[in-house]
Amino acid sequence: MSESPTRTSERVQERNRTTETEEESEEADVCPECSGNLVADAEHGETVCEECGLVVEEDEIDPGPEWRAFDSSERDQKSRVGAPTTNMMHDKGLSTNIGWQNKDAYGRQLSASQREKMQRLRTWNERFRTRDSKERNLKQALGEIDRMASALGLPENVRETASVIYRRALDEDLLPGRSIEGVATASLYAAARQAGNPRSLDEMERVSRVGRMELTRTYRYIIRELSLEVQPADPKSYVPRFASELDLSDEAEMRARQLLDAAAETGAISGKSPVGLAAAAIYAAALLTNEKVTQSEVSEAADISEVTIRNRYKELLEADGGVPA
DNA sequence: ATGGTTTTTACTGCGTC
DNA sequence: GACGCGGTAAAAACCAT
Numbered sequence: 001m002s003e004s005p006t007r008t009s010e011r012v013q014e015r016n017r018t019t020e021t022e023e024e025s026e027e028a029d030v031c032p033e034c035s036g037n038l039v040a041d042a043e044h045g046e047t048v049c050e051e052c053g054l055v056v057e058e059d060e061i062d063p064g065p066e067w068r069a070f071d072s073s074e075r076d077q078k079s080r081v082g083a084p085t086t087n088m089m090h091d092k093g094l095s096t097n098i099g100w101q102n103k104d105a106y107g108r109q110l111s112a113s114q115r116e117k118m119q120r121l122r123t124w125n126e127r128f129r130t131r132d133s134k135e136r137n138l139k140q141a142l143g144e145i146d147r148m149a150s151a152l153g154l155p156e157n158v159r160e161t162a163s164v165i166y167r168r169a170l171d172e173d174l175l176p177g178r179s180i181e182g183v184a185t186a187s188l189y190a191a192a193r194q195a196g197n198p199r200s201l202d203e204m205e206r207v208s209r210v211g212r213m214e215l216t217r218t219y220r221y222i223i224r225e226l227s228l229e230v231q232p233a234d235p236k237s238y239v240p241r242f243a244s245e246l247d248l249s250d251e252a253e254m255r256a257r258q259l260l261d262a263a264a265e266t267g268a269i270s271g272k273s274p275v276g277l278a279a280a281a282i283y284a285a286a287l288l289t290n291e292k293v294t295q296s297e298v299s300e301a302a303d304i305s306e307v308t309i310r311n312r313y314k315e316l317l318e319a320d321g322g323v324p325a
Numbered sequence: 326a327t328g329g330t331t332t333t334t335a336c337t338g339c340g341t342c
Numbered sequence: 343g344a345c346g347c348g349g350t351a352a353a354a355a356c357c358a359t
Contacts, residue, residue, distance in 0.1 A: 271330075271331075272331075272332095273331075273332075276331090276332080304332085304333095305332065305333050305334080306333095307332075307333065307334085308331085308332060308333075311331095311332090
């Protein structure tokens with residue numbers, strides 16, 4: 001008969017997934033775990049804790065403009081209206097299209113002769129749009145970038161960046177002698193790294209049509225010619241991905257970050273492959289939090305050899321030994 | 326092309342379930 | 343006995359010169 005309205009489902013209690021301990025209390029600007037400051041990361045659509053990296057809120061709506069301003073004049077001119085210009089379309093989405101409903105501006109039907117004329121115009125307009133080779137080149141490349149990006153689960157902003165890089169490469173006549181695929185892959189690889197959402201060369205290779213050698217060569221070339229600054233990937237940026245792939249707790253993920261931070265302090269990081277470090281940190285963290293993962297599982301998830309994990313994780317624990325959290 | 330560094334491959338021994 | 347773990351040596355890959 002009468003049911004108590006306060007009864008919510010009990011599921012809330014049993015799992016400690018990311019956020020649902022307090023579903024509605026989010027007005028506080030401090031981390032529920034360690035009361036560190038929360039910062040909004042619009043790029044990834046997350047709110048994360050500065051201290052422990054706990055993701056408090058995911059999949060937020062980016063409150064920013066739908067477009068990106070690439071220089072100050074653009075910033076000034078644009079208001080929050082109209083379609084965003086995007087570098088992901090070969091013409092930035094700005095080209096003219098002739099509508100398909102044979103109606104005039106007042107919605108009246110066009111006469112037969114007018115209709116024919118419009119049809120011809122449509123045809124030619126379409127031909128012109130993709131006429132010159134550069135445009136066609138771009139069209140194909142951006143298609144490739146899009147395909148690979150979604151295969152790798154890379155977010156929109158990375159695709160945008162990749163598009164920009166590719167566009168620049170094209171403008172600087174870097175393409176002759178190199179395959180579209182290769183440059184597209186390299187652009188995406190660079191973009192992913194710049195965005196702090198790196199994918200390893202192995203992963204790139206898996207979704208790309210080009211081999212590793214061409215990829216690395218093209219990548220280096222592009223970086224040099226466009227003088228892009230790409231810092232070595234931060235091991236921590238691999239952590240969340242591996243952690244979720246292995247179904248580890250947030251706590252373990254947090255420990256992994258701490259380990260990496262500690263190792264960075266003591267300089268045990270330099271020269272080592274970031275992927276290897278991340279994998280080792282994950283493994284070590286799982287150990288510390290009593291979660292069972294085998295070395296081979298980690299090595300599989302991270303595409304890194306078990307030996308490397310062993311070596312790294314020894315070093316990590318050493319570096320962390322003096323300063324337990 | 327070369328040499329130094331890091332990662333991988335392959336193999337071995339140890340302890341536990 | 344299989345499995346997870348740790349170590350080693352030699353090969354391969356990578357990077358700067």
